[in-house]
Amino acid sequence: QGLFLSSSVPGDPDRTMQSMVAAAEILRRRHHFQGYIHLKVLPGASRAAVEAAAAVADRISVNLEAPSAPRLRALAPDKDWAGDLRERVGWLGEMVASGRFRARSHTTQFVVGAAGESDSEIIRCVAACYADERLSRAYYSAYQPPDRDALPGPRGDVLTREHRLYQADWLLRKYGFSVEEIPLDTQGNLDLGRDPKQAWAERHPELFPVEVNEADYAMLLRVPGIGPKTLERLKSRVTVGEGDAKRF
Numbered sequence: 001q002g003l004f005l006s007s008s009v010p011g012d013p014d015r016t017m018q019s020m021v022a023a024a025e026i027l028r029r030r031h032h033f034q035g036y037i038h039l040k041v042l043p044g045a046s047r048a049a050v051e052a053a054a055a056v057a058d059r060i061s062v063n064l065e066a067p068s069a070p071r072l073r074a075l076a077p078d079k080d081w082a083g084d085l086r087e088r089v090g091w092l093g094e095m096v097a098s099g100r101f102r103a104r105s106h107t108t109q110f111v112v113g114a115a116g117e118s119d120s121e122i123i124r125c126v127a128a129c130y131a132d133e134r135l136s137r138a139y140y141s142a143y144q145p146p147d148r149d150a151l152p153g154p155r156g157d158v159l160t161r162e163h164r165l166y167q168a169d170w171l172l173r174k175y176g177f178s179v180e181e182i183p184l185d186t187q188g189n190l191d192l193g194r195d196p197k198q199a200w201a202e203r204h205p206e207l208f209p210v211e212v213n214e215a216d217y218a219m220l221l222r223v224p225g226i227g228p229k230t231l232e233r234l235k236s237r238v239t240v241g242e243g244d245a246k247r248f
Contacts, residue, residue: 002036003027013042017049024056041092043084050091054101059136061107062088066115067125074115093133105136112165113158114143119165120188127172127179137173140165157192164190171197174228175221198224 005023007016020039027033039057041050054060062085066072069081079085092106108129110122122140129135142162168190171177175197183199184190191199201208201224210223212234220231 002038004038004040006040007042009042009044013044014046014049017042017045017053021049021052021056024053028056041088043079043088045088047091050088051095051101054092054095054103057103059105059107060092060095060103061109062092063109064089064125064129065109065111067110067117067121071115071117071121075111089129089133089135093129093135096136097134106134107136107139109139109141110165112140112142112162114145118188119161119168119190120184122165123168123172123182123184124179126169130172138169140169160192161190164192164196168196171200176218177222195224197222 003024005020007020009016024037024039027037036059037057038059038061039053041053041060041062043062050060064072064081064085065079066075066081072079072081072085089106089108092103095101096103096106108126110126112122126135126138129138140162142158144158168182171182172179177200181200182190183196183203190196194202201222207219207222210219212220217231220226220234221228226234
């Protein structure tokens with residue numbers, strides 16, 4: 001049904017990108033495959049190579065891995081965060097927005113806990129990509145080193161941290177929260193023991209309870225436990241005039 005294709009970078013990134021694109025073109029042209037293809041853009045690939053990938057794939061992506069150049073140096077000192085990676089995220093956004101390519105979305109990924117970064121650093125970086133580059137979504141991968149002395153150790157339960165970052169990401173993408181509204185501690189990190197939406201609500205008791213018949217859609221989405229699907233079911237059953245409104 002679909003293909004995800006990536007590669008290491010053995011030498012010239014454009015030559016490797018050409019091989020990846022050629023594989024996709026064989027599927028498209030020789031075998032008439034019209035299913036989903038996701039191609040990974042390699043660090044340092046030229047714009048022409050990236051455009052060739054966007055022409056044949058449904059989704060393209062480049063992994064930032066870290067939220068800034070100093071953090072990336074702790075992971076991969078040979079990579080240029082601004083030049084090899086962040087600039088290409090911008091290219092992907094331009095290509096997707098233009099509508100001239102087959103690719104209709106682009107994504108990125110962060111390694112969580114490998115370089116001593118705070119959650120705030122990751123959240124602010126990804127929010128900028130959503131706002132400026134039309135990023136479709138970000139993925140987060142908990143760092144679990146085979147050698148725990150090789151890099152800075154993860155903060156607490158890194159798998160829970162990964163989960164909390166996904167929850168915070170949903171608040172940004174789906175629930176209308178701004179970066180400043182994501183609840184962080186004084187070190188810029190999410191509470192590992194609490195859903196960030198619940199943590200936000202607990203910081204704003206003045207907004208609750210919420211009367212379901214009077215609150216607008218955006219406010220109801222901020223009630224812990226209510227998402228878009230739950231809200232649609234709720235609004236179909238509760239209408240003004242049915243007596244006391246349910247309060248959250």
